[in-house]
Amino acid sequence: MLKFFLYKNNKPSWKLIFDTMKQHLSELLQTQDVCIELKKISKQPTDSQRGYYWAVILPMIKHGLYELGNDQYKQIEDVHDFMKEQLKFYTIETIKIKKTMLRVKKYKSISNAEGAKDETSKYIDECIRWVAENLSVIIPEANRYGYK
Template sequence: MSERVVHIENGKIANPAAIRKQFNELRDGMYLVKVSPRKVRSLSQNAYYWAVVCGMVRDGLRDAGYDDVLTDEDAHEVMKHLFLKKDIVNKKTDESIPSTRSTTELTTFEFSNYIEQIITWAAQYLNIVIPYPNEY
């Protein structure tokens, strides 16, 4: 089973070639295609992440000796590398290229799990307590 996010812009599929390619790779048979709106991270989750989580992790990393982590964006990239890893696989050669998912692609549930992983990791490895959204 596979899932694909399809972006619709101005009433048109933004990535039709990729969708067509995925259908062309299917074997003969019957398939169920389900279309449903995708609930991405909420504005409040995103605001909390950037206002609280990234800043505290940035400071924690710098205090731990990671002097090259200068900005919230730097901290964001570190956290993506730690918790949002993915591999881009070449189906012909089976080689893979390491990459990270974008937080903009995460559902509200996935984004909550991502933040929870960061809070746990920050407490264990950076000795910082990041407040939960209802605590700050």
């Protein structure tokens, strides 16, 4: 498999990258079928974002839910799942199995491997807003806890 990465701030190298891609693709197409996939690269969530979310935001949500008499969320992971549902942090995809079309919920990720930094920032902001509106809990800013 060949991968080429093209970054918007590296314009002088675009021609070189495209010429290299053209050369490699020309060679490949002589001997085999080729599938080309283009996708946008987004920056991954930072350790600081995830640390703030897991160490500050989720425990405060858990405590806020408990104070309202809702003690069904025993683990932080349960609170995480609850918030993804509340804020619709998922997409609905249609898949085909045999002749049946199914709609499935695919949860978005805040992990390094699959998440996007800007999407994670937006999700964290939405969590903070939701908690303030629904639980009357004010979550301190990240820098108060040493997160950037």
